[in-house]
Amino acid sequence: MQQSHVSSKKVVLRPRKYTVSIAIPSGILDTAPTQELKTVLAGQIGRLLAIYNVDEIIIYDEKARNAFAASEDNTHTGSGPSNLFLARVLQYLETPQYLRKALVPISKDLRFAALLSPLDSPHHPQLDERTKYREGVTVAKPVKEGRGSWVDVGLKNQIQIERVLKPKVRVTVEMGDGAEKKSTTVSPKTPREVLGLYWGYTIRLAGSFSRVLTESPYKDGYDLTVGVSDRKSEPLAEQTNKLKPFSHMLIAFGGPNGGLQNAIDADEDLQCAGEDANELFDMFMIPSATAGSRTIRTEEGIHMVMTSLQPHIETHGQINT
The missing domain is CATH 3.40.1280.10 (SPOUT methyltransferase, trefoil knot domain)
Incomplete structure (x- = not known):
């Protein structure tokens, strides 16, 4: 139906x-x-x-x-x-x-x-949907010491964040462009407080x-x-x-x-x-x-x-x- x-x-x-x-x-x-x-x-x-x-x-x-x-x-x-x-x-x-x-x-x-x-x-985006923020989970993927962590944010490719976190930690990520702007973790309140997103x-x-x-x-x-x-x-x-x-x-x-x-x-x-x-x-x-x-x-x-x-x-x- x-x-x-x-x-x-x-x-x-x-x-x-x-x-x-x-x-x-x-x-x-x-x-x-x-x-x-x-x-x-x-x-x-x-x-x-x-x-x-x-x-x-x-x-x-x-x-x-x-x-x-x-x-x-x-x-x-x-x-x-x-x-x-x-x-x-x-x-x-x-x-x-x-x-x-x-x-x-x-x-x-x-x-x-x-x-x-x-x-x-809004925090349940589609696969290729462009959004400023995404929910993600840290994954157990090798990374150079002090280079942060890999995160699955529901895209085809995982992204790297600046924080070093254990695997299977849920995070809210402000998406970067992969060049000048890096992806960073933010408070789960940020999308609501900054953009008014639920x-x-x-x-x-x-x-x-x-x-x-x-x-x-x-x-x-x-x-x-x-x-x-x-x-x-x-x-x-x-x-x-x-x-x-x-x-x-x-x-x-x-x-x-x-x-x-x-x-x-x-x-x-x-x-x-x-x-x-x-x-x-x-x-x-x-x-x-x-x-x-x-x-x-x-x-x-x-x-x-x-x-x-x-x-x-x-x-x-x-x-x-």
């Missing part, structure tokens, strides 16, 4: 320094009864978040009582099998196809990876909901937080005044097992009851006030919320660019 493609006008990208993070529960896949369907659902979520330029995906354990219990109950940084399955599928999807063999370990969790639709993001997402596992907030990779944490729930929440249109200029935005979603309120109730490290979950966020919004269904699945809520927030994200985030 052929995939349909919707053409869109070419937009002018602006350098972007602000980031958008999404927190989703590990139980988001619980509604899918088989591994095959869980894989497809995880892929749909990954593509959806890439379409909306999400920079960080946080998968949290909504059933953890506290940080100590999460660490004791699981051996993977407080994350159980559901967290790891979702993380593996999302990581596979985010990794450019030409890097997967080197960077993505073989796993039973990826048995149905062939069903995943590609992200088709350059994929990072994945973080959080052993409880409180860790979503306390283990932020940003020095000053998240300066604009939005909680999404259908309980004790208001439509976006009634509280746009709560949106403010931001550098790092967090949007948190609950899951099919009681939503954000249950995740907060289960977390003993939070001095807040689930019924008062709105107090943890700058804004607490309902996915849709006019939905024709009594229930909204989390992945459907993500689409609704991101669609309504996108203009505000671009307006308030650009102020900090």
Whole structure:
């Protein structure tokens, strides 16, 4: 079956320094009864978040009582099998196809990876596509001492960079012309901050909901937080005044097992009851006030919320660019 493609006008990208993070529960896949369907659902979520330029995906354990219990109950940084399955599928999807063999370990969790639709993001270029930046992986190829490393960036020929790195290290490369300008490694943030290109997402596992907030990779944490729930929440249109200029935005979603309120109730490290979950966020919004269904699945809520927030994200985030 052929995939349909919707053409869109070419937009002018602006350098972007602000980031958008999404927190989703590990139980988001619980509604899918088989591994095959869980894989497809995880892929749909990954593509959806890439379409909306999400920079960080946080998968949290909504059933953890506290940080100590999460660490004791699981051996993977407080994350159980559901967290790891979702993380593996999302990581596979985010990794450019030409890097997967080197960077993505073989796993039973990826048995149905062939069903995943590609992200088709700027950091997944075609073989002969000319781009200023490319993702690459260092390879074990002999090089003169102090002359750097060889990198596979998905072209017919490997390129040489100035840094000496071990094999199988993922790098972001600013492409040179092979003559006066040499190829150099840059931060993965550079394509976004310099050209405004969406350059994929990072994945973080959080052993409880409180860790979503306390283990932020940003020095000053998240300066604009939005909680999404259908309980004790208001439509976006009634509280746009709560949106403010931001550098790092967090949007948190609950899951099919009681939503954000249950995740907060289960977390003993939070001095807040689930019924008062709105107090943890700058804004607490309902996915849709006019939905024709009594229930909204989390992945459907993500689409609704991101669609309504996108203009505000671009307006308030650009102020900090």
